[in-house]
Amino acid sequence: MLAVCGHSTLEELYSQLPDEALLKRPLNIPAGISEYEITSYFQQRGQENASGYASFLGAGVYRHYRPVLCDVVVSRGEFLTSYTPYQAEMAQGTLMTIFEFQTMICQLTGMEVANASMYDASTAVPEAAMMAARITGRPRFLVASSVHPEYREVLDTYARNSRTQVATFGYDAATGECDLKDLDAKLDDHTACVIVQSPNFFGVIEKVSAAAELAHKRGALLVMLFSEAVSLGMLQPPKSADIVAGELQSFAISPSYGGPFAGIIATKEKFMRQIPGRLAGETTDAGGRRAYCLTLSTREQHIRREKATSNICTNQALIALLATVFMSVYGKQGLRELAEQNLAKAHYLAGALDRRFTGKFFNEFVVRTNGKSPGQINGALENQRIIGGLDLARFYPELRGCMLVCATEMSRREDMDALIQAVRA
Amino acid sequence: MIRKVRSHINQNETLLFEQSSPGKRAYQLPALDVPPVDAASVLGSDARTEIEDFPEVSEVEVIRHFTRLSTWNYGIDLGLFPLGSCTMKYNPRINEVVAREPGLAWAHPYQPESLSQGCMEVLALLEEYLCEIFGMDAVTLQPAAGAHGEFTGIMLIRSYLESQGNPRKKVLCPDSAHGTNPATAIIAGYEVENIKSNEKGMVDVEALAKAVNEDVAALMLTNPNTVGVFEEQILTIASILHEKGAQIYMDGANMNALVGISRPGDFGVDVMHSNLHKTFSTPHGGGGPGSGPVGVRKHLEPFLPGPRLKKAGGGWTWDYDRPKSIGRVRAFYGNFGVLVRALAYIMAHGGPGLRNATLDALLTANYVRARLEPYYQIAYQAPSMHECVFSDDRQAAKGVRTGDIAKRLLDYGFHPYTVSFPMIVRGALMIEPTETEPKQELDLFCDALISIAGEIEENPQLVLKAPHGTRTSRVDEVTAARKPVVRWRRNETASKAAD
Numbered sequence: 001m002l003a004v005c006g007h008s009t010l011e012e013l014y015s016q017l018p019d020e021a022l023l024k025r026p027l028n029i030p031a032g033i034s035e036y037e038i039t040s041y042f043q044q045r046g047q048e049n050a051s052g053y054a055s056f057l058g059a060g061v062y063r064h065y066r067p068v069l070c071d072v073v074v075s076r077g078e079f080l081t082s083y084t085p086y087q088a089e090m091a092q093g094t095l096m097t098i099f100e101f102q103t104m105i106c107q108l109t110g111m112e113v114a115n116a117s118m119y120d121a122s123t124a125v126p127e128a129a130m131m132a133a134r135i136t137g138r139p140r141f142l143v144a145s146s147v148h149p150e151y152r153e154v155l156d157t158y159a160r161n162s163r164t165q166v167a168t169f170g171y172d173a174a175t176g177e178c179d180l181k182d183l184d185a186k187l188d189d190h191t192a193c194v195i196v197q198s199p200n201f202f203g204v205i206e207k208v209s210a211a212a213e214l215a216h217k218r219g220a221l222l223v224m225l226f227s228e229a230v231s232l233g234m235l236q237p238p239k240s241a242d243i244v245a246g247e248l249q250s251f252a253i254s255p256s257y258g259g260p261f262a263g264i265i266a267t268k269e270k271f272m273r274q275i276p277g278r279l280a281g282e283t284t285d286a287g288g289r290r291a292y293c294l295t296l297s298t299r300e301q302h303i304r305r306e307k308a309t310s311n312i313c314t315n316q317a318l319i320a321l322l323a324t325v326f327m328s329v330y331g332k333q334g335l336r337e338l339a340e341q342n343l344a345k346a347h348y349l350a351g352a353l354d355r356r357f358t359g360k361f362f363n364e365f366v367v368r369t370n371g372k373s374p375g376q377i378n379g380a381l382e383n384q385r386i387i388g389g390l391d392l393a394r395f396y397p398e399l400r401g402c403m404l405v406c407a408t409e410m411s412r413r414e415d416m417d418a419l420i421q422a423v424r425a
Numbered sequence: 426m427i428r429k430v431r432s433h434i435n436q437n438e439t440l441l442f443e444q445s446s447p448g449k450r451a452y453q454l455p456a457l458d459v460p461p462v463d464a465a466s467v468l469g470s471d472a473r474t475e476i477e478d479f480p481e482v483s484e485v486e487v488i489r490h491f492t493r494l495s496t497w498n499y500g501i502d503l504g505l506f507p508l509g510s511c512t513m514k515y516n517p518r519i520n521e522v523v524a525r526e527p528g529l530a531w532a533h534p535y536q537p538e539s540l541s542q543g544c545m546e547v548l549a550l551l552e553e554y555l556c557e558i559f560g561m562d563a564v565t566l567q568p569a570a571g572a573h574g575e576f577t578g579i580m581l582i583r584s585y586l587e588s589q590g591n592p593r594k595k596v597l598c599p600d601s602a603h604g605t606n607p608a609t610a611i612i613a614g615y616e617v618e619n620i621k622s623n624e625k626g627m628v629d630v631e632a633l634a635k636a637v638n639e640d641v642a643a644l645m646l647t648n649p650n651t652v653g654v655f656e657e658q659i660l661t662i663a664s665i666l667h668e669k670g671a672q673i674y675m676d677g678a679n680m681n682a683l684v685g686i687s688r689p690g691d692f693g694v695d696v697m698h699s700n701l702h703k704t705f706s707t708p709h710g711g712g713g714p715g716s717g718p719v720g721v722r723k724h725l726e727p728f729l730p731g732p733r734l735k736k737a738g739g740g741w742t743w744d745y746d747r748p749k750s751i752g753r754v755r756a757f758y759g760n761f762g763v764l765v766r767a768l769a770y771i772m773a774h775g776g777p778g779l780r781n782a783t784l785d786a787l788l789t790a791n792y793v794r795a796r797l798e799p800y801y802q803i804a805y806q807a808p809s810m811h812e813c814v815f816s817d818d819r820q821a822a823k824g825v826r827t828g829d830i831a832k833r834l835l836d837y838g839f840h841p842y843t844v845s846f847p848m849i850v851r852g853a854l855m856i857e858p859t860e861t862e863p864k865q866e867l868d869l870f871c872d873a874l875i876s877i878a879g880e881i882e883e884n885p886q887l888v889l890k891a892p893h894g895t896r897t898s899r900v901d902e903v904t905a906a907r908k909p910v911v912r913w914r915r916n917e918t919a920s921k922a923a924d
Contacts, residue, residue: 004795005795021687031778033773035519039522041772045547069488076491082500084711085711094494106912119569120569234468257757260714272909281909335476338452
């Protein structure tokens with residue numbers, strides 16, 4: 001091969017590089033190791049973590065059972081090792097699954113259009129906000145303080161660099177719902193959108209339509225977020241929202257220390273051309289047969305460059321496929337039944353504990369730890385190989401002595417009883 | 426003539442929604458061990474009654490559906506995938522196995538640090554290795570993909586320049602840049618100015634010198650650039666920028682051409698990203714997930730997104746006290762599962778193996794170039810690194826363009842090269858074979874393109890109407906964009922469902 005290239009050594013292949021740019025020593029990385037050694041290394045790292053613990057952590061990352069078929073499908077090389085389906089004739093498989101994904105997200109959210117996925121919810125939030133800014137021509141985002149604190153941090157980062165402003169409105173200290181009065185007072189004619197999350201960070205179900213009504217009255221859009229996708233199996237779809245952004249981690253996606261996940265953005269048909277990211281559409285081939293392709297790409301960076309709706313390029317196709325298989329396995333009845341189990345488990349747990357907020361909840365809620373610190377309770381649980389709740393003082397200093405607890409279909413009654421014991425003891 | 430493939434029966438398949446009927450199910454939940462709760466009674470009007478038209482199918486239908494669809498796809502596991510700039514190298518399966526290690530896959534980002542040391546050690550080791558490979562002083566693993574890394578990098582530059590008194594106004598992008606570069610600069614609040622390339626496909630240094638002034642925050646440079654050529658004047662370019670207090674951002678999409686032979690930190694780059702789904706072999710998965718770590722020189726380190734890993738006692742802790750940080754760019758700590766795969770890749774190769782991989786990538790690209798040069802017009806005479814770019818000039822004379830040649834390649838059993846990019850090359854064919862291709866596969870691919878060149882001479886219609894052998898013939902993208910149908914609706918598409 002070298003001879004065909006007209007070279008006699010491999011080093012000649014980069015002889016055009018200036019001498020000062022060359023690395024003249026070997027990389028300081030140990031020599032390669034075998035598959036067996038690599039597996040052992042990562043097994044050991046896994047064992048240094050909370051391997052095999054029960055957990056009541058939620059807060060944007062939920063423990064749900066992953067049906068076996070999910071991994072079987074995404075492990076197929078034809079999906080795993082394929083590229084973004086720009087060459088439609090050779091990627092109908094990926095394209096059709098994206099089309100199904102988009103459809104299922106619309107069915108779940110009550111929206112008319114959904115894109116092929118975003119990185120995760122935290123980055124879908126600023127993308128949704130910027131979309132609202134483009135639609136309304138306004139620069140200000142009004143976000144509920146009951147939205148996931150890390151999503152808000154990401155929004156702040158994006159806004160700081162894009163000549164937009166973020167303002168926050170509070171939550172009702174009794175119900176844990178966002179404070180609609182505060183929202184109404186802070187809405188102005190520069191507000192592009194109001195951003196609420198439901199269930200919110202405290203697990204409380206928000207009054208989304210009431211917030212939407214207030215936003216619409218001032219010409220702003222309503223962006224509804226969700227971080228617990230299973231809740232959509234049981235809660236009214238947020239039809240009053242203009243944009244829905246959310247996280248699909250609950251749909252077969254491993255917690256995996258925080259990623260990779262898959263975010264979504266869905267909206268009304270009239271805003272379709274402002275949606276960021278990839279979209280698959282249905283069309284026909286030269287023989288008149290049904291076919292799919294990526295479409296409306298004139299919104300995107302590879303065509304529009306500096307005029308694109310977003311700089312996003314890569315999405316989360318394989319993770320979105322995982323979620324699609326999950327939705328297919330559970331289906332209409334299964335997602336409902338799954339949501340019912342979550343509801344039942346969380347309400348069993350909550351029934352024995354002192355809830356901080358009175359608002360309605362799905363599978364997550366805030367508990368008063370009454371006299372003990374969340375740290376003490378969690379410490380006691382750790383000895384029983386149980387990870388307790390999230391100490392809310394970390395994000396909300398006013399909620400000292402409170403922790404956020406989540407129960408899913410994977411929470412066993414005996415572990416819930418142990419948690420109840422630890423809080424009450 | 427077509428040696429790689431022959432036709433083969435594959436299954437038709439309808440949308441899952443069209444197979445749905447009430448009562449079919451593919452799941453089984455355990456018996457509830459707590460009393461059931463009536464949704465309507467606790468949720469009231471917030472409870473939904475049903476998810477309209479959501480599918481109801483059986484387990485065997487689910488597996489068949491997705492398996493059938495998978496056979497309509499092409500992947501690296503089936504053969505050469507020569508997309509230029511995309512680096513479609515083999516994705517080792519060991520990486521998939523270790524990412525599913527239960528202690529890692531089930532790790533919750535908020536579980537106590539004392540019970541997360543394994544994850545943190547993985548992240549710390551990957552940061553260390555990437556610093557060494559990039560020649561950078563610090564790396565953040567938070568960005569979720571390449572474009573997200575670019576965004577992080579430009580914000581770092583903005584914050585740094587702000588701390589120097591003036592964030593400046595403009596970002597320069599060569600006209601050969603990836604579309605994400607200018608799109609990123611705009612989202613990060615800068616104006617974009619394009620810089621022309623010279624006749625060698627490299628940055629025109631004189632034009633650059635004229636453009637650089639105190640308004641310029643940074644140059645976003647891909648090196649090797651998108652025509653697969655190393656920017657030989659890189660040290661001069663760096664000093665032009667640095668003399669005026671501007672920064673160099675390197676788009677590391679093509680870092681796989683440099684690993685072990687040259688380090689961006691050593692040739693003047695201030696900040697860069699690398700796509701782990703390119704250089705470090707994590708699967709593209711039909712378009713993600715990716716990961717776009719960003720490396721910086723020391724002066725930019727205080728601005729990196731928080732939290733940062735810090736050694737404390739015998740273990741790791743997350744340091745949130747980062748007053749100069751640009752803030753978070755993503756929740757939690759990055760696409761951890763992708764980072765695990767990249768670390769496994771680095772460990773499998775080791776330092777010497779990584780360098781060998783680079784040399785093999787240069788070899789395969791130059792081999793393909795040498796074999797195809799008699800038949801296709803090379804875009805620039807400058808030596809190729811990891812990819813080679815041709816123009817369709819000779820074929821265009823017969824009315825056949827790069828997009829047509831790409832479609833004809835499908836008939837030969839190959840995924841096409843990158844079509845019509847970079848934009849500075851008329852009718853570009855951008856080919857990146859990667860180091861993991863055997864010579865036999867490379868030869869089949871070159872033979873295919875040579876054969877197509879012959880077909881264009883003899884029977885251009887054959888190529889213009891391609892593909893002929895795929896289950897789906899040329900797709901009507903124009904109608905798709907004109908009348909977008911982006912979701913299934915009951916009854917709407919039934920007429921075409923016969924497929």
